[in-house]
Amino acid sequence: MSSENGVGISGIAVAVPRICITAEEFENGRGIPNGKLSYLGIDAFGVPDLHEDSVTLGAVAARKVLEQTDTDLNDIGGIFYGLETHVDQTKGNSNYTFGALEDWFGKVDGELHLVDHKMACAAGAEALISALARVEGGWLDDKKALVIASDISKYEQESPGEQTQGAAAVAVLVEKDPKLMRIGKTIGVSGGDERDFFRPNWKDTPTVDGKHSNLVYLKHTKKSVESYVRRLNKKRKQLELHSEPVEAPSDNVDRVIYHIPYGDQAIEGFRHQIRHEWRAKIAKLRSKGIKPETISPEIAEIAKVIDAEPLRGAFPENDEGDMAFAKKDKENRKELGNTKIFREKFASQLEPVLLQPRKVGNSYTGSWLVGFHSLLENSFKKNPETGEKEKAFDLTGNIIGINSYGSGAESLTFSGTIMLGYEEIASQLELNEFLDARKEISFNQYRALHARNAPDSFFTENELERIVESIVEPKHGDLVFKGEDDGLNREGLRKYEWVKDD
Numbered sequence: 001m002s003s004e005n006g007v008g009i010s011g012i013a014v015a016v017p018r019i020c021i022t023a024e025e026f027e028n029g030r031g032i033p034n035g036k037l038s039y040l041g042i043d044a045f046g047v048p049d050l051h052e053d054s055v056t057l058g059a060v061a062a063r064k065v066l067e068q069t070d071t072d073l074n075d076i077g078g079i080f081y082g083l084e085t086h087v088d089q090t091k092g093n094s095n096y097t098f099g100a101l102e103d104w105f106g107k108v109d110g111e112l113h114l115v116d117h118k119m120a121c122a123a124g125a126e127a128l129i130s131a132l133a134r135v136e137g138g139w140l141d142d143k144k145a146l147v148i149a150s151d152i153s154k155y156e157q158e159s160p161g162e163q164t165q166g167a168a169a170v171a172v173l174v175e176k177d178p179k180l181m182r183i184g185k186t187i188g189v190s191g192g193d194e195r196d197f198f199r200p201n202w203k204d205t206p207t208v209d210g211k212h213s214n215l216v217y218l219k220h221t222k223k224s225v226e227s228y229v230r231r232l233n234k235k236r237k238q239l240e241l242h243s244e245p246v247e248a249p250s251d252n253v254d255r256v257i258y259h260i261p262y263g264d265q266a267i268e269g270f271r272h273q274i275r276h277e278w279r280a281k282i283a284k285l286r287s288k289g290i291k292p293e294t295i296s297p298e299i300a301e302i303a304k305v306i307d308a309e310p311l312r313g314a315f316p317e318n319d320e321g322d323m324a325f326a327k328k329d330k331e332n333r334k335e336l337g338n339t340k341i342f343r344e345k346f347a348s349q350l351e352p353v354l355l356q357p358r359k360v361g362n363s364y365t366g367s368w369l370v371g372f373h374s375l376l377e378n379s380f381k382k383n384p385e386t387g388e389k390e391k392a393f394d395l396t397g398n399i400i401g402i403n404s405y406g407s408g409a410e411s412l413t414f415s416g417t418i419m420l421g422y423e424e425i426a427s428q429l430e431l432n433e434f435l436d437a438r439k440e441i442s443f444n445q446y447r448a449l450h451a452r453n454a455p456d457s458f459f460t461e462n463e464l465e466r467i468v469e470s471i472v473e474p475k476h477g478d479l480v481f482k483g484e485d486d487g488l489n490r491e492g493l494r495k496y497e498w499v500k501d502d
Helices: 023-030 036-040 054-068 093-105 123-137 160-164 210-238 263-287 297-307 319-337 340-349 364-377 431-437 443-450 456-461
Strands: 007-015 019-022 044-046 076-082 113-117 144-153 166-176 181-183 188-191 255-257 380-382 389-391 399-406 410-418 479-484 494-498
Touching (some): 007 054, 007 123, 019 023, 023 036, 023 160, 023 443, 036 160, 036 263, 054 076, 054 093, 054 144, 054 166, 054 494, 093 144, 123 144, 123 166, 123 364, 166 364, 188 210, 210 263, 210 399, 210 410, 255 340, 255 364, 263 319, 263 340, 297 319, 297 340, 319 340, 364 399, 364 431
Parallel strands (some): 044 166, 076 113
Antiparallel strands (some): 007 166, 019 044, 181 410, 380 389, 399 410, 479 494
């Protein structure tokens, strides 16, 4: 069956824990200067309660999006998960989630695909691409698909990554003739075998080289954008479109979404891209004999920054050289971030995307989808007098440039177009209120939850009390992890149960 408007996303829902730790509480607990986390783009981050894991969050998000779009579970032809924090080495989160959805909505025929995708933080985007292809190709017998990105970001206590934790799940409904965003078929990609971030089977926290990881992120993000531009221009030529080829991608989109483990990393990616584009623009002007400073003060300002960009070849070819170059390069990108041209680009294209991630924290595979949700919800604002939602800015027809990155590494770049009538869903979204209503926990409560599986000696040595029941009582519509079975041939099988008001 053909589709006039292609294939894409028709609904979106986010599930986060009901508890969080604020940036200030975390900074005070760790002796970090106040304001550092805010600078990184973090106001708070979600902390999973005792009854929560990546299945409970994923299932709640899935329940919400099915109810939001009034979709029957029997109309779902596949559940496609993207995640890093699997609950089982073999059985998929998609299996557990399907079982939970049947418990909530009732039994269905079970004629559906259940697939978990794994590629670090890029797994959510890969799950989406898999679902898009199967829906459009008819592989799901004209049914719809659920895509779920659900993760709990956890780093060792007192490690540099600890401040960039979080937990969330995002579920989207994929179908033909989408209601929210049509996804384009051009995908840019860059992959490689990198040592920047990995988690061995015997660890529950990753091994990460933060500074090196940032360099790898920038490298593969830049290459995937270049891949996207090259493939897009190739398609335009094949279709004999007589428009000018795309040279500066940010000039051909209305909004941008990056991988958002914390806001500053997304901003760094955007700075890197804008600098790359303006480097080419300045070179093109000069090749024509035009001096940038003669055009406008704004172009003169950014040209000065471009001219001061450090060259990798000026530093030793070793790890020390990498770090020295990275430091100078970051300083240059920061200077570019202060230019008028960048500030205006940031305000219009990226700033609304980062509002909700500031409070959610790092959700690994779902981080860019939380950014998409943030853009949609914050296109509306509440009238303080009437309490009614009013449009803050219009997204209709906007082209959204999207980049998803996974360490190890893979970077994906693609785009989507916001559909006419998107307001019907966007105006219903209420994550902002949920985030503001969460219970703020103490630093010691956070530490105890983080170490929930540690031996008693850890709690004794650190003068902590082990938390033995959920800090916030689960409410109607929450899925609760009830423990593992210990029966014959059932050892380790996880048990879940919905909270339902009678």
